[in-house]
Amino acid sequence: VKFAGTIEQLRAQYGDSKTLLGSAGDNIGASLFASSSQRDKPTIDVLNVLKLESSVGNHEFDTGYPDLIGDIAGWTNWDYLGANVYLKGTTTPALQEYVIVDLEGVKVGVIGAVTKDTPSLVSQSGIAMLDFGDPVAAVNRVAAQLSDGDLSNGEADVIVAEYHEGAGKGTSAGGTLENQVALGGAFAEIVNGTSANVDVIFTGHTHQAYAWDGPIPGAPTKTRPVLQTGSYGANIGQVVVTFDKSTDAITGYTVRNVPRTTVDNATLAATYPRVAEVKTIVDDALAAAAVIGNTPVGSVTADISRAFTAPTVEDRGSESTIGNLVANSLVASLGSADRGGAEIGIVNPGGLRTDLLYAPDGVITYAEANSVLPFLNNLWTTTLTGAQFKLVLEQQWQRSETGVPFTSGRTFLNLGLSDNVTYTYDPNRAMDDRVTAIYIDGQPIDLARDYRIGSFSFLLEGGDNFWEFKNRTNTQDSGLVDRDAWIAYITANSPLSPNFARHAVQVTDLAEGPVAPGDTVTFNVSKLDLTSLGSPANTELTLTWEGIAGTLGTVPVSGGTAAVTFTVPAEAIGPGTLVLTAAPSGTMVRVPINVELPTPMNTSLPTISGMLEVGKKLTASPGEWDMSGLHFAYQWQADGVNIPGATGVDYKVSAADAGKQLTVVVTATKGNLPPGTATSAAVVVNYTTSTDLKLSRYVSFSWQTTKATVTVKTDEKAKPTGSVVISVNGNAVSTVPVTASDSGKVSVNLPKFASGVYLVTAEFMPSNTTTTDGSTSNPRVLIILF
Numbered sequence: 001v002k003f004a005g006t007i008e009q010l011r012a013q014y015g016d017s018k019t020l021l022g023s024a025g026d027n028i029g030a031s032l033f034a035s036s037s038q039r040d041k042p043t044i045d046v047l048n049v050l051k052l053e054s055s056v057g058n059h060e061f062d063t064g065y066p067d068l069i070g071d072i073a074g075w076t077n078w079d080y081l082g083a084n085v086y087l088k089g090t091t092t093p094a095l096q097e098y099v100i101v102d103l104e105g106v107k108v109g110v111i112g113a114v115t116k117d118t119p120s121l122v123s124q125s126g127i128a129m130l131d132f133g134d135p136v137a138a139v140n141r142v143a144a145q146l147s148d149g150d151l152s153n154g155e156a157d158v159i160v161a162e163y164h165e166g167a168g169k170g171t172s173a174g175g176t177l178e179n180q181v182a183l184g185g186a187f188a189e190i191v192n193g194t195s196a197n198v199d200v201i202f203t204g205h206t207h208q209a210y211a212w213d214g215p216i217p218g219a220p221t222k223t224r225p226v227l228q229t230g231s232y233g234a235n236i237g238q239v240v241v242t243f244d245k246s247t248d249a250i251t252g253y254t255v256r257n258v259p260r261t262t263v264d265n266a267t268l269a270a271t272y273p274r275v276a277e278v279k280t281i282v283d284d285a286l287a288a289a290a291v292i293g294n295t296p297v298g299s300v301t302a303d304i305s306r307a308f309t310a311p312t313v314e315d316r317g318s319e320s321t322i323g324n325l326v327a328n329s330l331v332a333s334l335g336s337a338d339r340g341g342a343e344i345g346i347v348n349p350g351g352l353r354t355d356l357l358y359a360p361d362g363v364i365t366y367a368e369a370n371s372v373l374p375f376l377n378n379l380w381t382t383t384l385t386g387a388q389f390k391l392v393l394e395q396q397w398q399r400s401e402t403g404v405p406f407t408s409g410r411t412f413l414n415l416g417l418s419d420n421v422t423y424t425y426d427p428n429r430a431m432d433d434r435v436t437a438i439y440i441d442g443q444p445i446d447l448a449r450d451y452r453i454g455s456f457s458f459l460l461e462g463g464d465n466f467w468e469f470k471n472r473t474n475t476q477d478s479g480l481v482d483r484d485a486w487i488a489y490i491t492a493n494s495p496l497s498p499n500f501a502r503h504a505v506q507v508t509d510l511a512e513g514p515v516a517p518g519d520t521v522t523f524n525v526s527k528l529d530l531t532s533l534g535s536p537a538n539t540e541l542t543l544t545w546e547g548i549a550g551t552l553g554t555v556p557v558s559g560g561t562a563a564v565t566f567t568v569p570a571e572a573i574g575p576g577t578l579v580l581t582a583a584p585s586g587t588m589v590r591v592p593i594n595v596e597l598p599t600p601m602n603t604s605l606p607t608i609s610g611m612l613e614v615g616k617k618l619t620a621s622p623g624e625w626d627m628s629g630l631h632f633a634y635q636w637q638a639d640g641v642n643i644p645g646a647t648g649v650d651y652k653v654s655a656a657d658a659g660k661q662l663t664v665v666v667t668a669t670k671g672n673l674p675p676g677t678a679t680s681a682a683v684v685v686n687y688t689t690s691t692d693l694k695l696s697r698y699v700s701f702s703w704q705t706t707k708a709t710v711t712v713k714t715d716e717k718a719k720p721t722g723s724v725v726i727s728v729n730g731n732a733v734s735t736v737p738v739t740a741s742d743s744g745k746v747s748v749n750l751p752k753f754a755s756g757v758y759l760v761t762a763e764f765m766p767s768n769t770t771t772t773d774g775s776t777s778n779p780r781v782l783i784i785l786f
Contacts, residue, residue, distance in 0.1 A: 003233035004278040005268030024204030025057025025164035033367035034289040042285035055081040055112025055162035064126025081112025084138035109156025143197040170208030177212040185408030207231040225255035293367030298494030303533040305355035316349035321498040321532040323416025329489035334454035340381025342454025347416035377456035382472040386447040500585040514596035529560035546577040606666040606678035693762040712744040722767040
């Protein structure tokens with residue numbers, strides 16, 4: 001009623017004959033229960049009373065093109081204008097392109113055009129017979145036709161373009177004509193590209209409020225009005241054009257947004273006849289809706305809302321408590337096998353049209369619940385692989401179907417997700433590589449596994465530029481519509497409470513690659529705080545390592561941002577997860593971190609130093625490694641066999657090592673690091689020997705045999721090995737081996753000698769040894785007399 005009253009107040013300034021009421025689309029769809037429950041006919045009736053001329057918006061196609069040109073067209077007293085809407089595969093207009101309204105002899109041409117993104121904003125099946133072309137090109141084409149002097153194809157004195165497309169930020173959000181045009185994209189094309197034949201530009205779609213003076217191509221000193229009024233009738237945009245009939249030219253204009261009046265409804269209805277008609281329509285619609293709409297269906301303990309950048313400015317680029325709650329409801333409604341077996345619920349933020357508010361008593365009515373999801377979408381389930389699900393999350397950074405990133409308008413749309421899904425992201429990374437980790441039910445996502453997704457038919461058809469959904473498989477229609485399932489969920493789960501734990505958190509400046517136990521790791525965390533109503537400000541993060549008891553400390557949080565520094569636990573080996581728990585929201589952030597022990601690089605192999613002689617020590621040096629703080633273990637070996645007990649850095653050589661290859665294996669004991677091996681030459685047993693020769697008799701007869709006994713003695717208590725050579729008068733007569741088991745003592749029978757005097761000597765010949773004095777024997781002389 002106040003919306004109608006504002007229009008009538010403005011109309012009264014100049015009179016009906018000089019006033020044209022226009023709309024840039026979205027007159028229906030996404031509406032409140034009193035209208036949506038009656039297919040928006042009450043809204044159409046109101047606009048009929050107010051004498052509207054309108055272009056189409058994307059929401060006019062919510063129920064499909066057949067409905068738009070059928071029932072809806074039958075209810076409206078205006079013609080929906082869409083110069084860039086064509087029959088599929090042709091340039092044949094599917095809607096009326098323009099209308100000419102006579103205002104006291106001044107012909108005002110109104111051209112309508114809708115965003116070319118419409119196919120991504122509505123269900124595909126309802127517009128399968130249409131193409132949506134470039135809106136600026138279509139407006140310019142029709143504007144040229146209305147300005148060519150040919151009366152047969154229409155002529156207009158003043159041309160108004162109604163674009164259902166607009167700037168991403170309005171005046172209250174810091175938007176200016178200059179900074180919004182500088183962003184490029186659809187709005188810049190409208191401002192800079194719309195023909196000079198067009199005198200006034202109305203915009204819509206982005207729900208922003210602004211009233212600017214835009215440049216006119218080819219006329220650098222002239223401007224024209226460019227405006228948008230916000231949404232839901234918050235403002236009425238007024239452009240007053242001064243037209244000189246004698247010169248057939250516009251001589252001036254004013255442009256402004258007029259806030260909805262605050263005059264009471266009764267006064268407005270008594271003052272303006274059309275407002276009285278509107279009040280009757282509204283009262284009847286409210287009464288009809290109240291029959292079911294005022295029925296309580298559940299309750300809340302506190303507000304559960306969308307995200308906001310200001311108290312009344314919705315932010316579809318941020319996560320919300322209502323978005324995540326609706327996603328939970330989708331899993332609850334579609335989780336059973338007969339309903340499609342949904343594991344994950346996903347909600348597009350544009351599908352959420354209002355909030356569940358506690359005031360005044362926490363009760364949620366049917367109408368209030370319906371207003372959250374007013375579109376009557378079918379609920380579907382479908383299958384995506386883990387890799388496809390990741391790509392869906394990547395497509396929150398909006399892009400065209402061919403992958404061209406959006407640079408203006410809504411460049412990011414934050415999906416609502418069921419509580420079993422969390423992820424981290426880094427917006428500074430390259431497109432399609434910004435989502436850095438995804439966890440499903442607390443476990444890392446399996447990119448090769450199939451996951452069942454539950455959502456609205458609109459989104460699963462690729463709506464809102466989530467193109468990867470077009471590659472879905474095994475799609476199943478549950479037979480439910482969103483409103484009915486949503487209200488059933490509210491009833492079954494009331495009272496509902498907001499969950500302020502975020503599902504998505506920004507993690508930046510985390511170094512890639514593995515770390516080692518004891519390393520210090522730093523990174524930054526942001527976007528910890530939600531902006532839904534009642535969301536608390538987090539104050540600290542508690543750090544834990546999954547699977548290891550205890551905490552790694554806490555870090556403060558300010559403004560939803562924290563600088564994290566921690567030491568990797570000594571017990572952490574292999575792929576691990578750092579868990580950050582925010583207080584008081586309960587947000588849990590999982591950061592995967594791979595812990596590896598660095599493989600040391602031997603720039604030189606271990607070495608053995610020292611004398612290779614019995615009784616002397618050898619020392620092993622472990623060589624050079626690329627990792628400090630290592631401890632080393634040693635195992636000495638002889639001919640590849642471990643020497644029992646020889647595990648120190650030093651080893652004392654024994655006679656048993658003679659002739660063997662000594663090695664030592666040096667291992668870094670910090671983790672499972674590869675060993676290094678040092679090798680020595682064969683051991684030289686350096687010892688001093690003495691040889692003692694005894695005979696069984698010194699005087700004998702020629703027929704008697706004499707036995708010689710030789711004893712070899714060494715220092716270091718070594719057991720000599722080698723041979724003893726017995727010589728008589730310098731001629732060797734017998735050679736006897738000496739083994740370790742002989743303990744240096746051997747005997748031999750000498751040959752029978754003829755009578756005479758003989759010199760008998762014994763010479764010890766060591767095996768693989770060298771005596772310290774360099775000699776090879778210590779002989780003994782014996783004279784035999786007979």
